[in-house]
Amino acid sequence: MDGNKTGKYIPPHKRAQLANASPSDPPVASKFEKFLQNRNEYASIKAESNWGRRDRRNGFLDGEDLKQAEQLFQQEKHEGIDFESYEDMPVEISESSYSMSNFSDCQVHPTLLANVRKMGYENPTPVQKYAIPCLFARRDLMVCAQTGSGKTASYLFPMVAKMLNDGPPEQSMGRGSYPLGLILAPTRELSIQIHEEALKFCYKTGIKVAVVYGGADPRSQSRELERGVDIIVATPGRLIDFINRGKVTLSIVKYVVLDEADRMLDMGFEPQIRTILESTTNPSRETTMCSATFPQPAQDLASQFMKEYIFLSIGKVGSTTENIIQTLYNVEEHDKKVFLHDKLQSLQGLVLIFVEMKRTADYLEDYLIERGYRCGSIHGDKDQPQREKVLRDFKSGKVPILVATDVAARGLDIPNVTNVINFDTPNAIEDYVHRIGRTGRVGKEGLAISFINDKSKPIVKDLYSLLLETKQNIPDWFDEMYQKTVITNRRFDYGRNRPYRHNWNR
Numbered sequence: 001m002d003g004n005k006t007g008k009y010i011p012p013h014k015r016a017q018l019a020n021a022s023p024s025d026p027p028v029a030s031k032f033e034k035f036l037q038n039r040n041e042y043a044s045i046k047a048e049s050n051w052g053r054r055d056r057r058n059g060f061l062d063g064e065d066l067k068q069a070e071q072l073f074q075q076e077k078h079e080g081i082d083f084e085s086y087e088d089m090p091v092e093i094s095e096s097s098y099s100m101s102n103f104s105d106c107q108v109h110p111t112l113l114a115n116v117r118k119m120g121y122e123n124p125t126p127v128q129k130y131a132i133p134c135l136f137a138r139r140d141l142m143v144c145a146q147t148g149s150g151k152t153a154s155y156l157f158p159m160v161a162k163m164l165n166d167g168p169p170e171q172s173m174g175r176g177s178y179p180l181g182l183i184l185a186p187t188r189e190l191s192i193q194i195h196e197e198a199l200k201f202c203y204k205t206g207i208k209v210a211v212v213y214g215g216a217d218p219r220s221q222s223r224e225l226e227r228g229v230d231i232i233v234a235t236p237g238r239l240i241d242f243i244n245r246g247k248v249t250l251s252i253v254k255y256v257v258l259d260e261a262d263r264m265l266d267m268g269f270e271p272q273i274r275t276i277l278e279s280t281t282n283p284s285r286e287t288t289m290c291s292a293t294f295p296q297p298a299q300d301l302a303s304q305f306m307k308e309y310i311f312l313s314i315g316k317v318g319s320t321t322e323n324i325i326q327t328l329y330n331v332e333e334h335d336k337k338v339f340l341h342d343k344l345q346s347l348q349g350l351v352l353i354f355v356e357m358k359r360t361a362d363y364l365e366d367y368l369i370e371r372g373y374r375c376g377s378i379h380g381d382k383d384q385p386q387r388e389k390v391l392r393d394f395k396s397g398k399v400p401i402l403v404a405t406d407v408a409a410r411g412l413d414i415p416n417v418t419n420v421i422n423f424d425t426p427n428a429i430e431d432y433v434h435r436i437g438r439t440g441r442v443g444k445e446g447l448a449i450s451f452i453n454d455k456s457k458p459i460v461k462d463l464y465s466l467l468l469e470t471k472q473n474i475p476d477w478f479d480e481m482y483q484k485t486v487i488t489n490r491r492f493d494y495g496r497n498r499p500y501r502h503n504w505n506r
């Protein structure tokens with residue numbers, strides 16, 4: 001009974017937690033205790049729209065969701081945003097009659113407008129200015145806009161607005177969830193992030209949002225689905241599990257979004273996406289696909305799932321922002337880690353280091369920790385709680401260096417990432433664009449460093465064009481490397497008709 005002076009039984013899983021707690025730590029509340037606390041604290045808050053009365057909810061708002069949204073509102077920081085850098089960007093839109101200049105230009109419920117103000121969004125970003133009116137007009141939409149340009153709000157804002165304007169569905173549904181909104185994303189961390197954004201947009205509206213993703217306890221996700229959910233954010237595999245178990249039915253889904261659509265439609269995910277979209281049988285389904293990169297094969301595939309869609313691109317498709325300074329170093333494989341060690345000493349802010357293999361991520365993490373850096377790593381072999389913890393520590397700056405495989409390349413929005421390092425170069429330019437896009441977000445400046453050597457051959461040609469297009473400095477040695485690659489490519493037709501593929505070993 002060491003350390004348990006009251007003699008009260010303590011379950012084994014809590015003993016270590018209590019042993020590590022200092023006397024000044026507040027007592028740890030169980031999940032149920034937290035639920036009761038939040039329910040009491042938020043008991044008097046009623047939904048501000050008729051969505052709160054959907055199915056069995058009777059106006060009752062989920063205390064945990066409210067609390068989480070309030071904490072997220074407090075974290076919003078939008079200083080240093082430079083939208084002017086976007087203003088002269090070329091806009092291509094297949095039907096030109098759609099644009100707006102303020103969030104209030106469309107018919108929007110006051111609670112949603114208040115939420116947008118709480119998020120600190122004063123004006124829509126360029127992609128939002130065009131995408132939102134298209135979606136209000138109930139058109140299918142394919143959006144290609146640079147990393148960090150605000151694509152998430154460009155589909156969430158109109159989805160929530162239309163749901164509020166239309167009100168909840170008339171008929172009462174059976175057990176489980178019958179969502180109206182479905183957002184699919186390729187990684188668990190991105191799903192979590194989109195869910196957090198959706199919680200803010202839906203704050204006090206009564207629209208219930210949930211996230212389901214692999215690696216997390218399916219029981220708590222299942223319980224949430226049983227209580228009824230209106231917008232589901234999901235990774236495809238876990239969603240299909242819940243569909244098969246009858247916890248989710250997609251028959252009334254009206255709004256479908258594929259975030260990182262080119263990734264969702266590549267060889268790995270495409271069959272799952274097809275299965276999911278075939279379950280969305282509502283004939284008035286509205287589909288949005290968005291990404292910062294949209295290679296032609298992905299656009300062709302995407303168009304099979306859409307009807308008479310509008311194509312919107314801001315800036316050049318698949319390009320990156322000029323706000324990111326891209327610097328290349330010619331470093332041989334065996335010199336890379338020492339070079340990295342030196343480079344890190346001169347960098348300020350959060351540093352995200354990309355590698356190709358999971359074992360390189362582990363190895364590099366150990367190497368940097370041994371040299372006194374506060375460093376963590378994230379990749380597909382880590383368990384989900386570890387992945388979420390390291391990301392939290394990175395965001396808060398507790399661990400300012402994160403070594404990652406491409407699980408962290410897409411969509412993650414971490415405001416203080418000032419440097420991205422490609423320790424290993426990716427094999428496809430799309431991956432390069434997404435990786436470096438973790439910095440230089442919403443018009444801010446960022447630095448992207450890439451270590452280049454013979455192994456970088458697969459992207460030399462595309463990288464050269466990207467550097468030219470984004471007015472970056474091209475070192476002489478890279479120019480030579482490019483010339484050689486072009487000559488070799490001509491001889492062997494190397495890299496032409498590159499299949500649409502993904503490296504699964506991440």
Ligand SMILES: Nc1ncnc2c1ncn2[C@@H]1O[C@H](COP(=O)(O)OP(=O)(O)OP(=O)(O)O)[C@@H](O)[C@H]1O
Pocket residue numbers: 078081120121122123124125128145146147148149150151152153291292410411412413437441442
């Ligand atoms: N209208 C706005 N005003 C101010 N900040 C905004 C606005 N819209 C979005 N943001 C902020 O911009 C950041 C980037 O947005 P978001 O993550 O949606 O970019 P994205 O285009 O989806 O990027 P990626 O291609 O990397 O996924 C977020 O922190 C978001 O809160």
